[in-house]
Amino acid sequence: MKQMQIYAFDMNCVSHINHGMWTHPRDTSLLYTDLDYWVDFARTAERGKLDGIFLADIVGVYDIFEGSPAAVIRAGAQIPVNDPLMPISAMAYATKHLGFGVTVNTTYEPPYLLARRLSTLDHLTKGRIGWNIVTGYLDSAARAMGFDTLPEHDARYDAAEEYLEILYKLWEGSWDDDAVRADRTQAIFADPSKVRAVKHDGRYYKMEGVHLSQPSLQRTPLLFQAGASARGQDFAARHAECVFIATPTPQAAKPTVEALKRTAEAIGRGADALRVLGLVTVVVGRTEREAQDKLEDYRRHASVEASLAHYSASTGVDFSKYGLDDPIEQKSTNANQSALAAITKEAPKPVTLREIIDQMVLGSRMKPIVGSAEQVADRLAAWISDGGLDGFNLARTVAPESLRDFVDLVVPVLQERGLFKADYAEGPLRQKLFGGSGRLPFSHPAAAFRH
Ligand SMILES: Cc1cc2nc3c(=O)[nH]c(=O)nc-3n(C[C@H](O)[C@H](O)[C@H](O)COP(=O)(O)O)c2cc1C
Numbered sequence: 001m002k003q004m005q006i007y008a009f010d011m012n013c014v015s016h017i018n019h020g021m022w023t024h025p026r027d028t029s030l031l032y033t034d035l036d037y038w039v040d041f042a043r044t045a046e047r048g049k050l051d052g053i054f055l056a057d058i059v060g061v062y063d064i065f066e067g068s069p070a071a072v073i074r075a076g077a078q079i080p081v082n083d084p085l086m087p088i089s090a091m092a093y094a095t096k097h098l099g100f101g102v103t104v105n106t107t108y109e110p111p112y113l114l115a116r117r118l119s120t121l122d123h124l125t126k127g128r129i130g131w132n133i134v135t136g137y138l139d140s141a142a143r144a145m146g147f148d149t150l151p152e153h154d155a156r157y158d159a160a161e162e163y164l165e166i167l168y169k170l171w172e173g174s175w176d177d178d179a180v181r182a183d184r185t186q187a188i189f190a191d192p193s194k195v196r197a198v199k200h201d202g203r204y205y206k207m208e209g210v211h212l213s214q215p216s217l218q219r220t221p222l223l224f225q226a227g228a229s230a231r232g233q234d235f236a237a238r239h240a241e242c243v244f245i246a247t248p249t250p251q252a253a254k255p256t257v258e259a260l261k262r263t264a265e266a267i268g269r270g271a272d273a274l275r276v277l278g279l280v281t282v283v284v285g286r287t288e289r290e291a292q293d294k295l296e297d298y299r300r301h302a303s304v305e306a307s308l309a310h311y312s313a314s315t316g317v318d319f320s321k322y323g324l325d326d327p328i329e330q331k332s333t334n335a336n337q338s339a340l341a342a343i344t345k346e347a348p349k350p351v352t353l354r355e356i357i358d359q360m361v362l363g364s365r366m367k368p369i370v371g372s373a374e375q376v377a378d379r380l381a382a383w384i385s386d387g388g389l390d391g392f393n394l395a396r397t398v399a400p401e402s403l404r405d406f407v408d409l410v411v412p413v414l415q416e417r418g419l420f421k422a423d424y425a426e427g428p429l430r431q432k433l434f435g436g437s438g439r440l441p442f443s444h445p446a447a448a449f450r451h
Pocket residue numbers: 055056057058059103105133134135136137226227228229230231232233244245246279335336337338339
């Protein structure tokens with residue numbers, strides 16, 4: 001069986017996915033404003049040979065539930081949330097191989113500035129930066145940024161296509177590989193004939209400019225994407241190298257994985273140009289008993305209210321308006337269509353609020369994988385074989401012990417079984433994952449913008 005990719009999934013906030021875990025006496029998430037917290041996290045991930053740290057982010061607050069952000073503010077559920085890019089330099093300095101997938105929303109900042117920020121991080125991390133491209137789904141963010149309302153779902157992706165075109169032009173085409181001469185004797189830093197302004201005049205964006213950064217190791221950062229509606233998948237198959245999906249079971253992941261790879265194949269990128277990561281929560285113990293005891297201990301800290309408030313924002317449905325046994329209606333919202341589809345269209349029968357709450361074991365909808373290291377390894381292997389996935393984003397529960405437990409207990413078993421690498425490959429993040437030079441392959445649409 002192929003080797004899996006594993007990322008530690010986190011966010012620059014107190015409560016990320018498994019809401020309420022921060023109240024556990026051993027949890028240290030309250031230290032998220034401290035660089036030591038992030039450096040320790042990165043070192044643990046690298047000790048376990050994890051492929052990277054995947055940092056989620058959100059612009060806006062979750063205010064659909066009860067029509068107010070009160071529930072999430074009370075619970076620290078992704079609010080406050082600090083900038084995810086800032087801790088990366090320190091984490092990169094403390095590690096050598098670990099990758100960083102960082103979420104940045106395309107809707108609220110001009111591409112020109114983001115191109116430089118990500119190039120800067122690609123330089124500072126020596127080619128270990130990845131970008132998770134998201135387009136936003138919160139009306140609260142649109143209002144905060146001065147828009148009357150959130151742009152329409154598919155139009156956000158249309159705008160993102162154009163956004164990426166500008167970035168590709170800047171990253172791939174503005175500076176030639178041999179533009180920088182750094183010639184002290186002739187006092188020529190760079191050859192102006194090999195540096196050019198890129199131009200774009202499109203439906204959503206207009207710009208003209210020279211990329212502010214000289215070429216970095218990867219030029220274009222490794223491209224991640226998360227967003228699994230039909231339009232989102234189409235976007236992912238065209239641009240992404242790693243796609244992040246969240247499904248309750250491996251079987252539910254399979255059609256998405258197959259569709260993504262089929263499209264990547266059909267457009268000439270090849271199915272292997274695209275790796276799909278599933279979201280999992282793991283509670284592991286030295287024995288099954290110990291893991292079950294840990295689960296019961298953690299469970300006492302789970303916040304159903306915060307989890308529902310988060311889920312309301314993801315789906316655009318105010319769950320506070322439903323009785324426990326009311327089925328959730330099928331409707332199309334302007335929020336995260338894939339999240340809603342998971343409980344309505346794709347569900348075998350209408351789901352009730354009670355059933356949703358029953359799933360919220362640790363303060364999220366993700367049913368944790370619980371057991372000894374061997375049992376967890378069995379389950380992860382089954383996710384790969386049954387779902388067709390290439391790897392995982394590992395959500396935290398009680399931090400940092402959930403990552404430490406995984407690294408100390410599960411990683412050695414996966415390695416023994418040949419399911420996870422024994423050591424890192426050399427080179428930039430893209431090269432570690434895909435081989436090649438670390439630059440995007442010619443089959444990727446960005447290659448068309450090379451000079
Ligand atoms: C697994 C997963 C993770 C996501 N992570 C983020 C995130 O960190 N920040 C964000 O703004 N949106 C995130 N999104 C939202 C998507 O990027 C997208 O805006 C949203 O899902 C709507 O697109 P869709 O209907 O195509 O899924 C995530 C979506 C999924 C499915």
